[in-house]
Amino acid sequence: MKIGFIGLGNMGGPMAHNLAVAGHDVAGFDTAGVTIDGVTSVDTATDAANGADVVITMLPNGAILRAVADQIIPAMKSGAVFVDCSTVDVDSARAVADQANAAGLGAIDAPVSGGIGGATNGTLTFMAGGGADAFATAAPLLEIMGQKSVHCGESGAGQAAKICNNMILGITMIGTCEAFALADKLGLDRQKMFDVVSTSSGYSWSMNAYCPAPGVGPDSPADNDYKPGFAAELMLKDLRLSQQAAESADAATPLGQAATDLYTQFVDNEDGLGMDFSAMLPRFSKLGR
Numbered sequence: 001m002k003i004g005f006i007g008l009g010n011m012g013g014p015m016a017h018n019l020a021v022a023g024h025d026v027a028g029f030d031t032a033g034v035t036i037d038g039v040t041s042v043d044t045a046t047d048a049a050n051g052a053d054v055v056i057t058m059l060p061n062g063a064i065l066r067a068v069a070d071q072i073i074p075a076m077k078s079g080a081v082f083v084d085c086s087t088v089d090v091d092s093a094r095a096v097a098d099q100a101n102a103a104g105l106g107a108i109d110a111p112v113s114g115g116i117g118g119a120t121n122g123t124l125t126f127m128a129g130g131g132a133d134a135f136a137t138a139a140p141l142l143e144i145m146g147q148k149s150v151h152c153g154e155s156g157a158g159q160a161a162k163i164c165n166n167m168i169l170g171i172t173m174i175g176t177c178e179a180f181a182l183a184d185k186l187g188l189d190r191q192k193m194f195d196v197v198s199t200s201s202g203y204s205w206s207m208n209a210y211c212p213a214p215g216v217g218p219d220s221p222a223d224n225d226y227k228p229g230f231a232a233e234l235m236l237k238d239l240r241l242s243q244q245a246a247e248s249a250d251a252a253t254p255l256g257q258a259a260t261d262l263y264t265q266f267v268d269n270e271d272g273l274g275m276d277f278s279a280m281l282p283r284f285s286k287l288g289r
């Protein structure tokens with residue numbers, strides 16, 4: 001397949017590389033001039049889109065996605081499919097899909113879970129929204145870049161699934177960190193705390209797979225001085241998207257709002273910027289009531 005890949009950053013770079021390794025003809029563009037082994041570098045987003053069967057975008061946010069879509073949709077060949085894998089707001093995902101559909105193109109939003117490791121190893125999870133035909137065209141490519149893809153529904157459904165998942169993640173990470181900090185002050189050994197909670201009803205991915213306490217549980221960013229991993233500012237981005245969606249859908253998400261406020265405080269006013277999102281534990285450890 002001829003593929004255009006736009007946005008070759010931490011995630012897009014290895015994803016494009018994996019498609020090339022699988023034998024696809026990949027033309028890549030990034031404003032930072034990044035080059036990726038096996039991917040043909042082109043000078044503009046339009047060049048990447050020209051003649052492609054599928055165009056994949058992996059960009060920082062919805063505003064940039066909309067700007068790129070304005071450039072490339074007129075250049076895409078009829079019947080081609082636009083696959084956006086970025087994490088963006090649901091409204092931007094729907095607007096871009098409508099624009100693509102109106103131009104005679106297929107479109108899916110297909111954000112990912114799994115981080116840079118998943119992108120490198122081809123083990124991402126994709127959650128997709130959009131038409132069945134467009135999803136069927138993209139599916140073999142998603143299979144190369146990931147280990148699982150779920151077609152969640154119409155346009156925007158992939159982004160909806162992504163931000164709901166990450167809202168849960170932000171909330172459970174804060175809860176897990178709070179509980180460790182409380183346990184410390186109650187004199188409970190952290191290993192004992194992990195042994196109990198990881199096999200009791202307080203367990204979660206945050207505790208069991210990504211334990212925020214150094215030296216306890218599986219290897220995690222806590223064991224590497226809280227270097228990301230999944231940076232606190234990316235968690236904050238996703239939490240803000242969840243609150244933007246909650247606002248436009250009139251949904252009550254008090255804990256999502258509280259998590260957003262805490263990560264805002266951590267990233268903007270404390271030392272959270274550039275730290276892993278599990279560094280909420282040392283943050284709480286420093287605080288009293």
Ligand code: NAD
Pocket residue numbers: 006007008009010011012029030031032034045058059060061064068085086087088112113114115116229230234237
């Ligand atoms: P990144 O900043 O490393 O990469 C984004 C790339 O887009 C950069 O290389 C940048 O130069 C390029 N870019 C910006 N504007 C452009 C334009 N107009 N045209 C072409 N290229 C442009 O970010 P990332 O970590 O690769 O994340 C990409 C997306 O994936 C984001 O939406 C992020 O929320 C999402 N995501 C990231 C992770 C993660 O762990 N990093 C996990 C899941 C989802």
